Amino acid sequence: MKVSALAGPNDDGPCLVALEIARQHAILLLEAADEFVRQHSLGSDLLAVTATASRIAEDDFDLVWDASFGALHVALAAHDPDAIASAIVQIALRCGALGHILEIDRDVITLRNLRFQCWSFANVRRISIEPHLEQFRFLTDTGPVTIGRSESGALHSSHDLKQNPMLRLLGHDIVCLFQDNLLCPGGADIREKVVDGDVDSLPERLKLSLELLSVQSPRYYRWVTALLRAVAPWSNPMNSLPGGSGSSNLLPGTVAISASPSREPMIDSLIHEICHHYFYLALKLGKVARDPGRLFYNPILRCDRPIDMILLAFHAFANVYRYCGDAISRGVGDQSYLAYRMAMLQEQLPVLDGHLASCGTLTELGESLWLPLHRELAPILEDPAVLAARL
Incomplete structure (x- = not known):
């Protein structure tokens, strides 16, 4: 395998x-x-x-x-x-x-x-x-x-x-969830931020975002749609971009995202949370790190996190970075948002990668999730200016 x-x-x-x-x-x-x-x-x-x-x-x-x-x-x-x-x-x-x-x-x-x-x-x-x-x-x-x-x-x-409103896609349904649909194992942390008033408009927004993704990056379109089965709209009182998002290991294919009217932020969050579902699947094979107790700084969340959570973040954000690169190379979509997102991640990813490279506690499984991305993104991870800023 x-x-x-x-x-x-x-x-x-x-x-x-x-x-x-x-x-x-x-x-x-x-x-x-x-x-x-x-x-x-x-x-x-x-x-x-x-x-x-x-x-x-x-x-x-x-x-x-x-x-x-x-x-x-x-x-x-x-x-x-x-x-x-x-x-x-x-x-x-x-x-x-x-x-x-x-x-x-x-x-x-x-x-x-x-x-x-439904x-x-x-x-x-x-x-x-x-x-x-x-x-x-x-x-x-x-x-x-x-x-x-x-x-x-x-x-x-x-x-x-x-x-429940639904979107039919590639032979399966993507269900839009209300708060009460999350009264189940794994649903509590997602449920508290769901805005029921945004559910009815969610299928059309999803449709437009996924259609754009299919043009911007066919590989990420397949990556997302292979696992996406349910979406809950989250509140975003600060109107931040891409907005908060969430998922649970106990709710396969379910994600919570900010119901942004803009397509790129929604795609950003979909890729991020679906990456977590791929990560959750990897965890079914074993541990990704041998020393979960030691903490490392996550510049994105601005707090200390155990190394397995650093890997979880790196895995998701590195894939968001790759998507942005695909979309920019094709010249499709909101180029200003994509460039802004890539610039931000170019500052943050090297910090996460540095922890993963130096921790010495990743298992073979953990390295299988980290190294392919580390090698592909080496030009930004090893850039002298970025390394100097990290130090």
């Missing part, structure tokens, strides 16, 4: 290593869940889900790249039978959305918010899936809701439910 491919894109195709790591990790989680279900006699219906999902995971990345696996990870770590059963039921829903409908009829831990495709439900207490009818039933505090398939094959709801 060529882990260095996770350092950044070098062609216009998807990063197959990332897809394979996600599949393998999901299968390991399903195997652990299967064993737990057997040991605690939680039910043959759950075993049918883990077996079917393991089989589908071999070929369908859209199954495994889903928040339900983050929920399963947390539940398994807690050894919580109810939470594990609830997470497996959510995986069954994901299977059903992809056309693999399995029979389920279970009470679940009350889910404060559950999103199924619909959101509050306080779900029971979930039933009926394969012969191709129906999904949800019992909430306000009553039952049924989602089924029309003659055309499209899903439809029996009730007028809150819907």
